[in-house]
Amino acid sequence: MPSTFHQRNQGGAALIVGLIMLVLITLVVTAGFTLSNTNLKSVGNMQNRNEAVAAANRAIEVVATSLLLPGVDGSPSLAAPQGTVSLVDINNDGTNDYTVQIAAPTCVRATKTTDTGGSTTGIGGIGGNASTAGSGLAALPDQYNSVWDISTTVTDDRTGTSTAVRQGVRALLSKAQFDALCSS
Template structure:
């Protein structure tokens, strides 16, 4: 009489359990690879965005420093700032990485910062024109205006073509003539 041994019955079950475990391990490895690949893309996108913002800030600094340059004779500029374009090589390898289109800066707010009426005038930096500054000439300062300019940019990545928008406010101190020509 042939006897069925328990070892034969378990041999098939062990194979099936082993195959199921192998499939589960394969799925876990695949999920881990997909997750790490997604994280890598996310970090790459954040790096590209940060580089685009850095390129925009570089261009905004150029515009802010040349916002109201004096004329050749030293008189204050009365010319409205124009829209410009800046090409930025962010990693200094000789190729243009980003193109920054800068809209014409607009004066969005202005407040009078000095008053020639005498007495308690406040000059640049909040310097007072009272008795402690007598003889300093601060009472004779012309009217000046603290202005805030909105500078909007659109940054295009040369490699991927993606576009990032960056806006920044810039403060500028204007004379009365500049204020009337540019901010009224």
């Protein structure tokens, strides 16, 4: 009889240890599921933010290329750049994904370009004797290298979340443009 009593005690202990192990395994699986779900959300948020920044960069490029375009007669623009709204379809499915609000670009700084003796600085800051030889750029008119701040707010049309993106853009100004847009 003693051997039968000893087997019953072991059977109950094995059941309790088995139940404890099942609870521990369930907790580990639940924690793993929660962690992977959190990581998935983080990756999704990073992807949405990267898409929003790409949408902002696309809109900023459009604004930067149209910043201070000359008039139809070739005269330099004296009109201050205006704020705009751009609708971006990032995945080309025919539905706008992001709304990009672009604040009016502001002139942050402008410095006069200088002629340093034998070298001439041309458009975009390109300079040097050899690069301008024969170009007819004997002397530059008054020109100013300017830096413009373009600030955007991108709103995800699906979720309503927003991201702010700022970028600096450099533009070469004439004296008239400098006086009208950057001298204050």
